[in-house]
Amino acid sequence: MVTLKDISKECGVSLATVSKALNNASDISEATASIVKAKAKEMGYIPNSTARALKMNKSHNIGVLFVDTTSSGLTHEYFSTILNSLKDEVEKNGYDITFINKGIGHLDMNYYEHAKYRQCDGVIVASVDFKDPDVIQLIESEIPTVTLDYIFNNRTAVMSDNDIGLGKIVEYVYSMGHRDIALIHGENTAVTQKRLASFYHACFELGLEIPDENVLLADYHNPKESALATRKLLKLKKRPTCIIYPDDYSFIGGKNELEAQGLKICQDISVVGYDGIYLSQILRPKLTTYKQNAEAMGRQSAKELIKLIEKPKSTLPSIINVCGEMLHGDTVKNLNEKGE
Amino acid sequence: MVTLKDISKECGVSLATVSKALNNASDISEATASIVKAKAKEMGYIPNSTARALKMNKSHNIGVLFVDTTSSGLTHEYFSTILNSLKDEVEKNGYDITFINKGIGHLDMNYYEHAKYRQCDGVIVASVDFKDPDVIQLIESEIPTVTLDYIFNNRTAVMSDNDIGLGKIVEYVYSMGHRDIALIHGENTAVTQKRLASFYHACFELGLEIPDENVLLADYHNPKESALATRKLLKLKKRPTCIIYPDDYSFIGGKNELEAQGLKICQDISVVGYDGIYLSQILRPKLTTYKQNAEAMGRQSAKELIKLIEKPKSTLPSIINVCGEMLHGDTVKNLNEKGE
């Protein structure tokens, strides 16, 4: 391994000079700087990030806390997309990513300790139980953090528009003439609560009364449960004309059930998803869904965190809203044509 | 930040004693060891991995090189599953993961340099262009590496059974009475070559002549292309009774095309996928496919790499084969019943 010392010997200058030259310090002559740089390249010098981190107390390493509760964390396209864009953005800025988790190896550390152990300059937190004391400890620590889809006091959060997404869906479905709407929603999380509120609010505004039996639970990303919920909805005396699913993936379960019962999607019953994953736009009929801008979520959270790290004085914690959009597919029937 | 020095002061022992006590060195009395440990806990001591790495020349950090060529790298379930299990396995052993990439920030480093920069103890390489000189440089360097689905001389590789997977499919399909088989295969990679060889070998063994027009190209994970290829196949004078797709995801494109043409899957035409992703088993009809054991791929590659790192003398580079399995879904019709 070639070090600054090696280069200094070769060049006949001091170690300090080499360091400065390589870091483009202003107090080094152009002449020596170029000589040193050339020699460094020639000798195949590679800086040592650990030594640098130790000295500067900055690792250029960003922690990512994704808790894979459903064991579908990373395989959930929403999150893998976020991770991808987040990764791209931090790398553009010279940072690397480290996954933060509990109890690495025999050392048992909690999230905060793990992050400190790796000297993370900051941490991005997503898809976790935000009530977990270990999560709270990390977020309320001195380490800069950015949370996704959850707001902590005086911390930066990047929010998908869960507070209006379902409202948008309801409005659209209403505009297509639907009045008997059913909602299948995911397990009780902060995100789910927002979505429910948005749903009921929109219904209220439109003067829609939604009977309780039209609102069912099916865990996110669980086609079996959504199929079950679908079956229940189909048995209702007053069968809904449109079913909204907790996510695009869950819709697959619903689709199976509907088709098993001989119903044609759109023609016989309308459906809407949530997420707008790639798959939803590949399937035929193309799913009508509300697309969350996962790519922007990842990018923005990275940008905010890096600002927080590099300009701590001038950066205030803030709440960034990332808007989604309706994707108009072919699964919602227009009931207006004959009806009105 | 509390350091060993701080603890040593509090305990009235030397810094060295603290270090040894915390590392369970044999030459420290139980008494002092427990005192030191208690104090360390009380003071909230967290070891500093960068200092440790610098001193020991070992970062407990494993690089992961995934090149997201199709920009579907991480969102490809096969790879996200591998990453997930790989992550679990390394973490069990006290390692963390760092993504290796080109040109982090303004420093422009290649893969090898990036890995050295982060002091990676080893690197796992998957889903890349193995002809890329930068990839080759990394793999042939002194850094322990494990490759997935590609063999380098004198390096450990974890191989999915691409050399028999398609053969297994052909045998199964043949056993169901199919003789006119079509194959849509992915772009030209080492994996594809193996799969093609396996396909033709199995056909030869069974005495099947496959006309060239039955073998078409459609890039992996590209439903549009596979839909197009499907259309071409359907136009053939001698229409195949069974189509094998490059992967489960591509099958969706085929499904759309088949259904658009009014064909019922299984009943009118049989289809087979490849990968066995979760989605394939959720869709109805359930897809018949060859499941790659992605979870085992990740786990094994991590295990092998860690052996290579920790027991370099006694560990030989080896080739690990991970077997897949046929998943018998409902998309291949049994033609024997009336035929024979």
Place this chain on the structure above:
DNA sequence: TTGTATGCGTTATCAT
């Protein structure tokens, strides 16, 4: 069993 001293590779302060 415990302590002293050194150095890992780097940056940064202060002389020169």
Place this chain on the structure above:
DNA sequence: ATGATAACGCATACAA
């Protein structure tokens, strides 16, 4: 403009 030196936090060889 350049160099000598200390320090970052830790593990370890060696001395006591």
